[in-house]
Amino acid sequence: MPDAPAIAAIFKEESGRAVATLARRFGDIDLAEEAVQEAFVEAVRRWPEAGVPPSPAGWIITTARNRAIDRIRRESLRDERQTEATRMLEPDEPEEIHAVEDDQLRLIFTCCHPSLAVSAQVALTLRLIGGLQTEEIARAFLVSETTMAQRLVRAKKKIKAANIPYRIPGDAELPNRIRPVLAVIYLVYNEGHVATSGGDLGRPDVSADAIRLARLLAGLMPDEPEVVGLLALLLLTEARRPARTGPSGDLVRLADQDRGLWDTQQIHEGQELVRSCLRRNHPGPYQVQAAIAAVHADAADAKDTKWDQIVALYDQLLVFAPTPIVSLNRAIAVAETGAVSNALQEIEGLELTEYYLFHAARGDFLERLGRNEDAAEAYALARALTVNEAEQDHLRRLEQRALQNAP
Amino acid sequence: MTQYLMSVYYVEGEDQPADDVVQEMYADVGALNQKMQDEGAWVFGGGLHTPDMTTVVRADDGEIITTDGPFPEAKEQIGGFWVIEAKDMDEALDWASQATVACRGPVEVRPFQDEPEG
Numbered sequence: 001m002p003d004a005p006a007i008a009a010i011f012k013e014e015s016g017r018a019v020a021t022l023a024r025r026f027g028d029i030d031l032a033e034e035a036v037q038e039a040f041v042e043a044v045r046r047w048p049e050a051g052v053p054p055s056p057a058g059w060i061i062t063t064a065r066n067r068a069i070d071r072i073r074r075e076s077l078r079d080e081r082q083t084e085a086t087r088m089l090e091p092d093e094p095e096e097i098h099a100v101e102d103d104q105l106r107l108i109f110t111c112c113h114p115s116l117a118v119s120a121q122v123a124l125t126l127r128l129i130g131g132l133q134t135e136e137i138a139r140a141f142l143v144s145e146t147t148m149a150q151r152l153v154r155a156k157k158k159i160k161a162a163n164i165p166y167r168i169p170g171d172a173e174l175p176n177r178i179r180p181v182l183a184v185i186y187l188v189y190n191e192g193h194v195a196t197s198g199g200d201l202g203r204p205d206v207s208a209d210a211i212r213l214a215r216l217l218a219g220l221m222p223d224e225p226e227v228v229g230l231l232a233l234l235l236l237t238e239a240r241r242p243a244r245t246g247p248s249g250d251l252v253r254l255a256d257q258d259r260g261l262w263d264t265q266q267i268h269e270g271q272e273l274v275r276s277c278l279r280r281n282h283p284g285p286y287q288v289q290a291a292i293a294a295v296h297a298d299a300a301d302a303k304d305t306k307w308d309q310i311v312a313l314y315d316q317l318l319v320f321a322p323t324p325i326v327s328l329n330r331a332i333a334v335a336e337t338g339a340v341s342n343a344l345q346e347i348e349g350l351e352l353t354e355y356y357l358f359h360a361a362r363g364d365f366l367e368r369l370g371r372n373e374d375a376a377e378a379y380a381l382a383r384a385l386t387v388n389e390a391e392q393d394h395l396r397r398l399e400q401r402a403l404q405n406a407p
Numbered sequence: 408m409t410q411y412l413m414s415v416y417y418v419e420g421e422d423q424p425a426d427d428v429v430q431e432m433y434a435d436v437g438a439l440n441q442k443m444q445d446e447g448a449w450v451f452g453g454g455l456h457t458p459d460m461t462t463v464v465r466a467d468d469g470e471i472i473t474t475d476g477p478f479p480e481a482k483e484q485i486g487g488f489w490v491i492e493a494k495d496m497d498e499a500l501d502w503a504s505q506a507t508v509a510c511r512g513p514v515e516v517r518p519f520q521d522e523p524e525g
Binding site: 113115161162163164165167169173 | 409411493494495496497499500516518520
């Protein structure tokens with residue numbers, strides 16, 4: 001018989017579908033959420049004895065829908081919403097699975113509507129699609145539960161006030177509207193991959209939630225190569241997690257990682273996905289980044305990496321995303337092909353002086369060119385610009401090494 | 408249906424467009440107004456005089472005080488606005504996309520609190 005944590009896990013997995021279905025049916029996110037929450041309470045009360053129903057998702061949707069109808073009925077006794085209520089209390093058509101999937105997609109586009117601030121998009125997506133509790137989202141983004149609760153309330157109020165619809169955008173709008181959805185999932189992943197502050201190098205739970213969302217989206221939109229590209233990118237990045245930290249939680253760079261620790265199943269799935277979306281020949285930034293990760297994954301040893309392929313892929317990425325960060329990453333690949341002084345030349349003048357990885361890369365180039373004192377200085381700058389303690393430790397070691405080798 | 412205020416902003420002190428650009432803008436806005444009316448989105452709209460033409464009136468302890476405007480101290484000021492009626496935010500944003508092109512300035516879309524009666 002399931003215990004409370006097991007039931008909570010099922011709810012995290014299934015509640016997104018229920019919220020989406022009810023939000024479409026009743027046109028009210030708050031009502032949908034509260035009804036699903038009540039169904040959860042009911043499940044905690046009943047499932048330990050009765051067992052998990054054969055279709056937990058169906059049970060949650062039905063129970064929550066009945067709770068929502070009860071609530072509308074109660075309220076309609078007080079006001080004039082009788083007609084609306086009667087219409088919704090019509091005997092129910094069977095909930096079709098494909099319809100439920102459309103509902104989820106609709107709600108994702110509502111959560112990531114460009115009228116909402118990115119912080120609100122992230123919070124809503126995790127809460128309504130990801131099934132996370134407010135407290136969990138607050139913990140992931142290092143804000144208080146009250147702050148996160150207010151952010152969610154404001155966002156939902158705006159959806160209602162501005163009449164932001166539940167709809168899947170038409171073909172013409174789709175490229176513009178998918179972009180924020182992908183950005184939200186990527187942001188969530190990165191928050192779990194490198195926590196912006198604190199002692200740990202990442203929060204695996206948050207990354208797992210992002211991968212779950214990406215997988216859901218890829219299932220809902222299998223014909224969008226960028227969606228599949230994002231899932232591939234996340235899997236290929238996540239596959240390296242076991243090798244990213246040493247025994248004391250310190251950061252291990254890609255070149256120094258024990259590749260035997262990489263998750264071969266995730267790599268295999270990621271590479272398959274990269275191949276399948278590249279075959280469509282509609283490349284985009286996520287696909288190209290996934291392809292770069294796939295090239296890394298191909299190399300059994302760092303020195304076997306096909307760096308010329310990686311440089312070529314960064315050239316392609318620069319077409320989609322001509323940002324200083326991409327230029328920096330390209331230069332790092334150029335340095336790996338052996339052209340270290342070219343790489344150094346390429347990054348001088350990039351507007352990244354506030355970005356710690358710029359100084360870390362610059363330090364690395366300088367050190368390889370034998371300019372150890374300059375390298376130590378660059379590492380020190382990098383260390384001053386990051387608040388992540390694991391990264392700081394790593395940079396301190398590099399700085400000391402450079403100083404020891406200085407004349 | 409929801410009503411939305413679409414305000415057109417401009418920054419005070421920035422260079423004004425050349426006369427022929429202004430003429431084109433008037434023509435584009437006129438065409439958009441007509442389209443809004445034809446499609447039933449139009450409620451009201453118009454261009455405003457500059458902020459130095461405004462007057463502020465307020466009640467202070469029962470006394471009416473009238474002063475030279477404008478009220479907001481910001482550099483960004485409303486140059487004109489539409490009130491439109493749309494099915495939802497996406498439809499309003501579609502109008503706003505046409506509006507920003509027509510009037511060559513950023514457009515802020517803001518929902519009204521209540522749906523109109525009847």
